[in-house]
Amino acid sequence: MGKITGFMEFDRKDRHYRPVDERVKHWREFVEPLPPAEVKKQAARCMDCGIPYCHTGCPVNNQIPDWNDLVYREQWKTAALNLHSTNNFPEVTGRVCPAPCEAACTLNINDNPVAIKTIECAIADKAFEEGWVAPELPETRTGKRVAIVGSGPAGLAAAQQLARAGHDVHVYEKLAKPGGLLTYGIPDFKMEKAIVERRVRQMEAEGVVFHCNAHVGRNVSAKELEDGHDALLLAGGSEQPFDFFAKSLGRDLDGLVFAMTFLPQQNRRVSGEPQKDEAQITAEGKHVIVIGGGDTGSDCIGTSFRQGAKSVTQLEIMPMPPEKENKALSWPHWPLKLRVSSSQAEGAKVEYSISTTGFAGSDGRVEKLLYARVDNSMKPVPGSEGDLPADLVLFAMGFSGPMETDFVKELGLAVVPRGRFKGLDAGEKDYRIKARGKVFAAGDIRRGQSLVVWAIREGRQAAHAIDRFLMGRSDLPR
Numbered sequence: 001m002g003k004i005t006g007f008m009e010f011d012r013k014d015r016h017y018r019p020v021d022e023r024v025k026h027w028r029e030f031v032e033p034l035p036p037a038e039v040k041k042q043a044a045r046c047m048d049c050g051i052p053y054c055h056t057g058c059p060v061n062n063q064i065p066d067w068n069d070l071v072y073r074e075q076w077k078t079a080a081l082n083l084h085s086t087n088n089f090p091e092v093t094g095r096v097c098p099a100p101c102e103a104a105c106t107l108n109i110n111d112n113p114v115a116i117k118t119i120e121c122a123i124a125d126k127a128f129e130e131g132w133v134a135p136e137l138p139e140t141r142t143g144k145r146v147a148i149v150g151s152g153p154a155g156l157a158a159a160q161q162l163a164r165a166g167h168d169v170h171v172y173e174k175l176a177k178p179g180g181l182l183t184y185g186i187p188d189f190k191m192e193k194a195i196v197e198r199r200v201r202q203m204e205a206e207g208v209v210f211h212c213n214a215h216v217g218r219n220v221s222a223k224e225l226e227d228g229h230d231a232l233l234l235a236g237g238s239e240q241p242f243d244f245f246a247k248s249l250g251r252d253l254d255g256l257v258f259a260m261t262f263l264p265q266q267n268r269r270v271s272g273e274p275q276k277d278e279a280q281i282t283a284e285g286k287h288v289i290v291i292g293g294g295d296t297g298s299d300c301i302g303t304s305f306r307q308g309a310k311s312v313t314q315l316e317i318m319p320m321p322p323e324k325e326n327k328a329l330s331w332p333h334w335p336l337k338l339r340v341s342s343s344q345a346e347g348a349k350v351e352y353s354i355s356t357t358g359f360a361g362s363d364g365r366v367e368k369l370l371y372a373r374v375d376n377s378m379k380p381v382p383g384s385e386g387d388l389p390a391d392l393v394l395f396a397m398g399f400s401g402p403m404e405t406d407f408v409k410e411l412g413l414a415v416v417p418r419g420r421f422k423g424l425d426a427g428e429k430d431y432r433i434k435a436r437g438k439v440f441a442a443g444d445i446r447r448g449q450s451l452v453v454w455a456i457r458e459g460r461q462a463a464h465a466i467d468r469f470l471m472g473r474s475d476l477p478r
Contacts, residue, residue, distance in 0.1 A: 092119025152180025154443025
C-alpha cells in the first residue's frame with residue numbers, strides 16, 4: 001500500500017499544536033494541519049502488511065490501508081468516498097478519537113505508527129472544502145417511521161443511515177441543539193461546533209427531522225413515540241456520574257462539581273446559548289483540582305486554564321503508567337502507558353497513586369481536599385495523609401449508566417451495571433430490547449460509557465438491525 005518502501009524512507013510526522021501561551025487565550029481549535037504534500041508522504045508510510053492489524057483497532061472497520069494508498073496516489077475524492085463508506089463522521093473521529101488503530105499499526109512495533117488519525121482528518125476536511133460532501137437522498141421511500149431518542153454520535157449515525165435507507169426519521173434531543181456530547185461535552189478547543197452543525201444541515205437535507213428541547217420521558221411521552229412509530233431507538237448517553245465521595249467528609253460543601261455540569265456550561269457560553277437557571281461555575285482565580293485521569297478530566301483541565309485558573313492539579317488513584325509499553329505483551333491491543341494530553345501539557349500538575357478522603361472548608365465552601373497516598377493495591381499508606389488547596393473540585397470519574405428518571409422509567413426498562421438493559425441481545429446482532437418488541441438501544445446507554453468511535457459503530461449497526469426488522473432484509477453496512 002502507498003509507496004512500497006515508504007515506511008523506510010519517511011519518518012513519522014504528525015500535526016503540531018499552537019504554543020500554549022497563545023492557545024489558552026481562546027476557545028478555538030489549536031491543531032495545525034499538515035500540508036497536503038506531507039499528508040501524501042505520511043500515507044506513503046503505510047506498508048504492505050500481510051495482515052492490516054489497524055483493522056483490529058478500528059471499531060467502525062475503516063479500510064485504512066485503502067485510503068492511505070488513495071491519498072498517496074492523490075486520489076482524494078475516492079479516498080473520501082472510501083472513508084465515508086464506513087464512518088459517518090470522520091471529521092469528528094479525526095479530531096477526538098484516541099486512535100486505537102495507530103496502537104495496532106504494524107509500524108507501532110517500533111513506536112512509529114502511520115499517522116492514521118491525521119490522514120483521516122485531512123481527507124474529511126478536504127472533502128468538505130472541495131464540496132464533495134453532499135446530501136445523499138434515497139431512491140425510494142419506505143413509508144416506515146423511526147424515532148430516535150438522543151442526538152449524540154450513536155443517534156446521529158443511526159439517523160443518517162436510516163434516512164438514506166428511505167425511512168422517515170425523527171430525532172428527539174432534550175437539549176437546545178443536536179449533537180449530544182459532541183456539542184455539549186467536548187470543549188470547542190478540541191472540536192469547534194461548526195463541525196457538528198454542518199453535519200446536522202446535511203442530515204436535515206437528507207430528510208432527518210430534529211426535535212430539540214424534547215426531553216423524552218418528561219415533556220415528550222416515550223410510550224407515544226413507541227406507539228406512533230414503526231421502531232424506536234434509544235441512543236441517549238450514559239449520564240449518571242459516579243460519586244465515590246457521597247459519604248465523604250465535607251461532601252456538602254459548595255465548589256464540588258461534576259464534570260458534566262462544568263463543561264456544558266462553558267460550551268453554552270462559547271456558542272452564545274442562554275444559560276440554564278443554575279449557578280454559574282468558573283475556575284477564574286481558583287485552585288482547581290480535577291479527580292479522574294481520562295479524557296473528561298483533561299477537558300476539565302483545558303477549560304479551567306482558559307477560564308483563568310490559578311492552578312490546576314489532576315488526581316489519579318492508579319499508579320503512574322510506564323513511559324513505554326511492553327510490545328511483546330500488548331501489541332496490537334491498546335497499551336497501558338504514560339500519555340500526556342494537550343491539556344495536561346498546558347501546565348497541570350498530575351498526581352498518581354492518590355486517594356481523596358474528604359474535603360474541608362469554611363462558610364459552606366470548599367478550601368482543601370484531603371488525601372492519602374495509596375500503594376499498588378490501592379490501600380492507604382500509613383502516614384501519607386495530607387491536603388491540597390482547593391477552591392473548585394471537578395469530579396471526572398466516569399459514569400455508571402443512563403439516567404433512570406425519564407424514558408428509562410417510563411418504559412419500565414430494567415438496567416444492569418454500566419447501562420445495559422435486561423433482554424437486550426448480548427451478541428450485538430439485533431440491538432433490540434426484546435421485552436419491548438420494536439424498541440432498540442445503541443451507544444453508551446447500551447454498552448456503557450465509551451469512545452465516540454464506538455458510538456458511531458453502534459449507531460450504524462443498530463440502523464442495520466432496525467432496517468432489517470422493518471423490511472425483512474437490509475443493504476445497510478454493519
